Amino acid sequence: MTEDHPRPDPARHGSRSGPADGQGPSAAASASSHGGGEDIRVTRRVAGVDAARGFALLGMTAVHTVDLWNDEAGRATLSGLLFSGKSSALFVTCAGVSLAFVSGGRVPSVGRGMVAVRWSVAARAAAIALIGLLTGLLGPAVDIILVHYGMFFLLAIPLLGVRIRYLLLGSALFALLGPWLVWWSRASLPGVDAYSSPTIADLATDPLAVALDVLLTGYYPALAWMAYLCAGLAVGRMDLRSLRVQVRLVLVGAALACLAWGSSVLALYALGGYEAIGRATPWMSGRSIEEVVAVGPDSQVPTTTLWWLVVPGPHTTTSFALLLGLGTALTVLGLFLLVPRAVTRLLTPLVAMGSMPLTLYTAHVLFLSSDAYEAPFWVQIVCFALFAVLWRRSRGQGPLENVVSSLAHQVRRRVLTRDAAPGLPG
Template sequence: MIAHHTLAKTIHGHVPWPQSLATGRSSGLFAVLAGTSIAIMTRRSTLERQSGRGRLEISIFVRALAIAAIGLVLEKLHDPGVGVILPYYGVLFMLGIPFLRLRARQLLAAALVADLVLPFVSALVRPHLPSTASVPLHDLTPFQLAVNLGLNGDFPALPWLGFLLAGMALGRVALDRPRTAWWLVATGSALAVAAATVSDLLLRIPSARTALLQSWPDARPGATWHDLAAALPAGFGGTTPTGSLWWLAVHAPHTATPFDLMQTTGCAVAVIGGCLLAARHRPRVWQVVFGAGAMSLTSYSLHLVLLRTDVWPDIGTTNFWSEAAVVLTVGAGFALLRWRGPLERIVSFLTGLASGFPHPQMSRIRSR
C-alpha cells in the first residue's frame, strides 16, 4: 500500500514493476485477509460457546460501523488524491454477515458466483446511478455515499464481496498444516495465471478491441489499441467504463472485473500460503519484524497521516523507504511490548460493548 501511494505511477508512459506488483493487489490482499480474520473468529468452537445467536452478527456489524467511521474521519483529514479504503471495508464487512455460518466449500462457491455475477450487475446498474467519483465522501448525501461505497467508488464493496468470501473460506481450513500452505501457493498461482491468460485471449478478439477503443473515455484522437494496452496496467479508479460489456474482459488493477477479481484473489491466496510457510520458521522473529500487520488498522491510519504534505512533503522513492521504516518500526515496538494497536483496542472495546461479551477470539480479529 505504501509503495502504491508513494512510488511513481508511470515512467515514460509505462507502469514500473513496483507499481505493477502493488497496484490493486495490496488492497485486494487486505480484503481477503479481512475475510480470513472473520472466519477464524467464527469457527465452530467459538460459536458453540456463545450464549445466544445473533451476538456474533451484532459484533461484526458494530465493528464494520467503527471501521467505516474511522475511515470517514481519515478521508476528511488526509490530502486528496489517495483513496481511503476503510469506509468500503465497513460496508464489505456488513455484506459478509449473511455468510458467517457457511462452510469452506459453500464460501468458495459463493465467492466464485460473486466474482462472476456481481461485476455484470455493477456494469448494468452504474450507468443509471449518479456519478460521485470526483466528490469527497464526506460531501456526499447518504444515498450518494451508499452508491459510492457499494458500486461507484475506488474499492466498490459489492463487486469486492468475492474477496471477503474467499478469505472466509481460507479461514475455515487447517491453516496450520504445511500441506495446506503449499496447496494455497499452487492453487493461488494457478488461478492468477489462468485469469490473466483467459483475459488476454479474449482481448485478442478484433471486435473486443474495437468496442473498448470506441468506449475508452480517455482516448485521444487517433488512439490505437497499442495506446489502450499501454494504459491498462495502470488500472482505473475502482471500476471500468460502462460503454461496453467488453470492459469486463480486462484484468487491469482496480477495475473490479471478473478477471481482475480472480487474478487478485489468486495472488492473495498465494501470498498467504507463502507467508504461512515462512512463519513456520522462527515465528517470533516474523511476529516482531512484521508486527505492523497485527495492528494493521493503526498502521494503515499512520500511513495516511504520513502521506499528508504538511507532515511529509516529499513523495517518492526516499519517502517510500522512510515511511516503510517508520511503520515497521512502530509495529515492531508494539509487538515486542505485546501491546495492541490503539485503534484495534477502540474497535474491540466497542464490539464487545455492543455484543455483550468480550470473547478472546474477538480481540484477535485483525481489522483492515
C-alpha cells in the same frame, strides 16, 4: 482491517464444544498478549496471516507513493505490477480470515455465541467506517478503503456460520455477477463518482449517494469485492496448520491468477477486444488503454463497450480483475503460511505491521494529507516497522485496534450476559 483474537469464552460456541482449533486463535493470541502459555502451532498460523497483512500494507503504501506507470517506456513499473490492486485484494482476503478466527476458527460459533459474534462484528464495522468517514474530511489524494471495509464486515455478518463450500460458491458469484451490477450502475446512474472518499458530511447530507458509492459505484464496490472476503472466510475455516492446505492455497491461487490473466489476454488480443475498445473509446490512445490493462484507470473505466469487462486491470472491477487479485492474494497468503518458524522471526517487523493495519493505514492517510507527503516510500515503511515492533512489545495491540476491539468486546459481553436476546439476528 483490525486483527483481534478475543479470549476464549465458555459461551462462544453455544452449547457445543468444538475441536481445539476452533478456539486456538483466540487462546493463543490472548495467552501471548497476557503472559500465559500458548499453542505454538496456532501462533505461527496467526503470524503467517499477520505477515501477509503486513506485506499488503507495504504494497498499499507503495501504490500511494511510488510511480506505477513509466510514461517514457510505456509500461508498468515493478511496483505497479506487484502491488497495484493486489495489495488491497490481499487486505480484504485477510480480513475474511480474521473474521473466521473471531467467529470460531474451523468450527463456527453457534447459538448465543454466534449472536454475540455478529453484534460484535457489527460494532467493529461501524467503528472502522466512522474512522474512514472522519479521515475522509482531510481530503487525501488517495481513495480511502475504510468506509467500504466497514460495509464488507456488515455484509459478512449473515455469512459467519456458512460452510466452506458455500462461502467459495458465494465468492464465485460475487466475482462473476458483481461486475455486471457495478457496470450497470456506472452506466445508468447519472453523475456517479467512483473516486471519492465518503466523509461524515457526505453521509449526513446525501446518505443515498454514500450507500451507492460503497456498494456499487465507488473504488471498492462491496457487491463485487465481497468475493475476496468470502474467500478469506472460507480459508479461515480450513486447517491452516496443514501443509497440504498451505500448498493448495499457493497452487490454486497461482492457477487462478494465471487463468484469469491468460483468459483476459486471449479475449483482448486474440478475439478482438483491444481493437473494439479502441473503436468505442476513440479519445483514449493505445498507450492509455495499455495503462488501464496493466495498472488500472485514473478515473472511472469507460462504459462505451462491454469489451471493457474483459480488462484485468486493478480497480476495473471486472471478473478477470477480481479473480486475478484473489488468486494473487491466496498465493501470497499460502506462501507466508509456509514460511518456517525460523524465517518468520526474521519477518518480525512485517508481522508487527500486520498486527496493527488499521493504525498504520490511518497514519499513512494522515501522512499523505500533510505537508510531508513527498517523503520517500522507505521512510514511511521504516517508521511504520519501528513503531509497530516497539508498540507491540510494550503495549500489544495497536492503538486503534485496541479501541475498536474493546468496543466489539463490550458489545459481545453484553449480549452474552443478557438473560434473553429477543429480536437479535441469530
